[in-house]
Amino acid sequence: MSNTNRRDFLGMSFAAVAAVGGAASLVGMKQAWDPLPSVLAAGFTTVDLAKINLVPGQPQTFKWRGKPIFILEKTADMEAYDGDLVVGDKRYTVAIGLCTHLGCIPAWKTDVWKCACHGGEFDATGKHTFGPPPKPLVTPPFSINGTVLTLGEEGSESKAMMAARA
Amino acid sequence: MALINESFFSAEGLEKRLAGKKFWKTMMTEYWIPKDINFLWALGVVLAVTFSILIISGIFLMMYYKPDTALAFDSVNYTIMQEVAFGWLFRHMHGVAASVIFLVIYIHMFTGIYYGSYKKGREMIWISGMLLFVTFSAGGFSGYMLPWGQMSYWAAAVITNLFAGGSLEAWGLVEWIRGGFAVNDATLTRFFMLHVFLLPLVIIMVIVFHFYTLRIPHVNNQISDDIDYDAEAEKYLAGNKKESKVIPFWPVFLSKDFAVVSVFLIFYFYLVFFNYNFAMDPVNFDPANDMVTPAHIYPEWYFLWSYETLRGPFFDMLGMKAGDIGLIIFGLAQVIFLVFPFLDKDPDVLPAHKRPMFFIWFWIMIVDLLVLSVYGKLPPTGANAWVGFYATAVFLLLWIVLPIVTKMDAKKRGAL
Numbered sequence: 138m139s140n141t142n143r144r145d146f147l148g149m150s151f152a153a154v155a156a157v158g159g160a161a162s163l164v165g166m167k168q169a170w171d172p173l174p175s176v177l178a179a180g181f182t183t184v185d186l187a188k189i190n191l192v193p194g195q196p197q198t199f200k201w202r203g204k205p206i207f208i209l210e211k212t213a214d215m216e217a218y219d220g221d222l223v224v225g226d227k228r229y230t231v232a233i234g235l236c237t238h239l240g241c242i243p244a245w246k247t248d249v250w251k252c253a254c255h256g257g258e259f260d261a262t263g264k265h266t267f268g269p270p271p272k273p274l275v276t277p278p279f280s281i282n283g284t285v286l287t288l289g290e291e292g293s294e295s296k297a298m299m300a301a302r303a
Numbered sequence: 304m305a306l307i308n309e310s311f312f313s314a315e316g317l318e319k320r321l322a323g324k325k326f327w328k329t330m331m332t333e334y335w336i337p338k339d340i341n342f343l344w345a346l347g348v349v350l351a352v353t354f355s356i357l358i359i360s361g362i363f364l365m366m367y368y369k370p371d372t373a374l375a376f377d378s379v380n381y382t383i384m385q386e387v388a389f390g391w392l393f394r395h396m397h398g399v400a401a402s403v404i405f406l407v408i409y410i411h412m413f414t415g416i417y418y419g420s421y422k423k424g425r426e427m428i429w430i431s432g433m434l435l436f437v438t439f440s441a442g443g444f445s446g447y448m449l450p451w452g453q454m455s456y457w458a459a460a461v462i463t464n465l466f467a468g469g470s471l472e473a474w475g476l477v478e479w480i481r482g483g484f485a486v487n488d489a490t491l492t493r494f495f496m497l498h499v500f501l502l503p504l505v506i507i508m509v510i511v512f513h514f515y516t517l518r519i520p521h522v523n524n525q526i527s528d529d530i531d532y533d534a535e536a537e538k539y540l541a542g543n544k545k546e547s548k549v550i551p552f553w554p555v556f557l558s559k560d561f562a563v564v565s566v567f568l569i570f571y572f573y574l575v576f577f578n579y580n581f582a583m584d585p586v587n588f589d590p591a592n593d594m595v596t597p598a599h600i601y602p603e604w605y606f607l608w609s610y611e612t613l614r615g616p617f618f619d620m621l622g623m624k625a626g627d628i629g630l631i632i633f634g635l636a637q638v639i640f641l642v643f644p645f646l647d648k649d650p651d652v653l654p655a656h657k658r659p660m661f662f663i664w665f666w667i668m669i670v671d672l673l674v675l676s677v678y679g680k681l682p683p684t685g686a687n688a689w690v691g692f693y694a695t696a697v698f699l700l701l702w703i704v705l706p707i708v709t710k711m712d713a714k715k716r717g718a719l
Contacts, residue, residue: 167479170493176483198594203485205594238626240464241457242596253599254461255614255629256683268617268683269626 184208186224187284196245198234201288205234205242206277207250208286211261215248218262219301220276222294224284231286231298232263232274250274331553335536337524338548343414344522345563346407352564353404353571354510360397361499363390368449370495372488375451376590392575398582399575401443405605407567408436416643417665419652420523426644427516431509433641438506443603445498448491452587453597459486459494461600465630485593527652599682607679608672609636615675615695617688632695639702646702649709651718658712664701671697 182201186208189197196209209230211221222229234242236252236259243250243259249266250259257268264273276299280292309316318324336344367387369378383390412432415421421429448459463486466476482489521532530548539547550556574581586597602610613633619625647661655662674694681687713719 170479170482172478172481172483173489176487176489200594203483203487203593239461240467241461241600242594244596244598253596253682254457256617256688269614269624269629271624271626 181287181289182206184286184288185284186227186229186286194248196230199288201277204277206288207232207234207245207263207274209245209261215261220262220273220298222281222298224281230261230263231276231279231295233277234274236270237265237272237274238268238270332551333536333540334518334552335532335539335549336522336552336556337528337530338550339524339526339528340522341525342563343410345560346411346414348557348560349564349567350404350407350411351510352568353400353407354506356396356400356571357404358503360393360400361503363393364397365499368495370449370492372451372491372591375449375491379450380588395575395579395582397446399571399579401446402582402603402605403571403574404439405443405603408439409605412436412640413665413669415523417655418523418525419527419647419649419654419658421644422647423650423652424520425516425523428513428520429644430641431513431516433643434509435506435513436640437637438502438509440606442498442502442506443605445494445502447603448494449498450587451491451591452584453589453591453595454584454587454600456486456591456593457596457600458602459490463490465633523652525654527654529652601680604676604680607677608675609633611675611679611691612636612695612698614683615691617683617692632699635702636698646705647709648706649713649718651713651716658709659715660708660712664705664708667697668701671701 179202182199184199184206189208191197191208191210193210194212194215196207199206199208207230211217211228211230215228217228220230222231234250236243236254236257238252238255238257241252241254243252243257248261250263252258252268252270255269257270258266259270259274260266262273263276265271276295277288278291279286279288279295280290281287281294307316307319309319311317311320364383367378367382367390369375379394383394385391387393415429415432444458444462448455463477463480466480478484480490481487482493521530524530528548532549535547535549539549539551544550582603586600589597601607610633613629616625616628616632620628649658649661655665671694674690675698678687678691678694683691710719
């Protein structure tokens with residue numbers, strides 16, 4: 138009897154040590170695959186809206202954290218929207234240029250962004266109007282100082298835009 | 304007996320130590336295969352040969368390939384293709400074999416479905432085979448990323464994005480898989496590791512297991528005859544080879560396999576030398592560009608049917624987002640074949656032509672998969688989107704009716 142208990146104790150001790158070791162290894166292995174600090178820190182992109190020669194109705198693409206950012210200055214006949222960025226008397230659409238379905242970059246065709254991968258479409262405000270995308274194009278976090286956008290730095294304007302689009 | 308006195312340096316001594324003759328007998332000359340089979344039973348060996356070609360050509364490619372976003376494209380398209388002696392040959396052999404192996408896997412799979420070789424003791428053969436399909440798919444996907452062309456990059460972007468979980472927004476999982484906010488250098492290097500080490504290792508282990516699962520239930524035959532292997536083997540060993548219903552794996556079965564393998568290799572090398580372009584998408588000869596998605600992207604042909612189920616439901620319905628429905632059906636399509644043995648409610652093992660309703664089911668499934676594959680490659684606009692939608696619906700419906708159809712066959716036969 139005492140012998141059985143002794144073996145049970147040994148067995149359970151072994152299982153406990155193995156479980157702790159195994160769990161710790163999994164945590165380590167999981168973290169080895171996390172984005173590296175240098176990737177996380179590769180931070181901020183600045184865009185001066187006054188200097189990029191935007192043509193109304195013709196979006197431009199900028200790169201932030203490996204992702205495309207669409208900036209479109211709206212024409213007068215494009216629908217005004219609470220999710221627009223308003224600077225002076227101009228209205229802009231600022232959005233991460235990745236289809237919210239599976240992450241392809243939609244291309245601008247006259248007045249919509251069309252995604253080649255699965256046929257999704259977004260209008261000039263970034264709203265999804267056709268196909269599988271489940272939500273509008275995502276607003277990146279940014280702050281604005283005069284006409285200078287700093288992508289990656291959360292500001293009140295981008296917060297308000299995100300809220301309007303939610 | 305523990306100590307062996309015969310010299311290590313003699314045939315007898317080695318035999319004492321390793322029992323090679325007994326091993327050979329168990330694995331080869333007394334491993335029994337039914338006589339009543341056709342060339343479709345040779346495809347397992349064809350697959351083993353094709354996998355060996357992939358490993359050997361892969362070893363040579365690995366010696367010059369560089370898993371770095373700055374170097375990968377040129378290491379493939381300049382170093383391997385133009386500088387390395389026969390580098391072009393190894394690349395084309397690897398690419399064509401990767402494509403052709405899926406053709407043979409599909410035929411092998413549907414041979415099993417047609418002849419009912421997945422039930423009544425053969426479930427494990429089927430399940431391990433489907434695990435091989437899944438691991439080979441992962442191998443195909445990870446390998447496709449390595450040349451770091453436009454298709455490589457965007458296939459990687461779209462497929463890793465599946466793990467965002469649609470509307471669930473499982474934030475962090477995609478970034479974890481990629482090791483960054485977008486597909487990047489860390490992604491390429493880790494998928495290189497998966498492609499050249501972890502996946503082949505797992506595949507080899509599952510292949511060994513797949514062979515082992517065959518051992519006890521034995522392979523099926525054309526009329527699903529339930530053979531008494533001990534009795535038939537005895538007849539064969541006693542010299543009644545004509546009466547016996549079985550033949551040994553080696554040399555009799557394999558000699559026929561080699562004939563089929565030879566025909567296959569003629570076809571394969573014809574593709575390698577004269578028609579390799581089907582496995583080399585022109586778009587992938589543009590270096591990866593994370594700021595431009597190619598005008599029209601599509602996976603390799605062997606993923607097209609499941610890709611089409613992903614985009615088949617293109618409008619919201621039943622209170623769900625279109626993208627989520629597609630994702631659910633796509634996820635289902637990846638695993639549903641695994642449970643095939645448990646959806647077939649017919650208690651008899653019979654070839655499909657002796658199961659009238661199932662026979663029709665089988666061919667509708669084949670046609671539907673072909674339709675999904677064709678439309679998976681076409682742009683998803685206008686009428687194409689609707690064909691994709693209905694073909695996806697038929698695919699789902701087929702799985703729902705499978706238990707009913709098989710039960711009806713069994714009832715009509717009087718087996719239920």
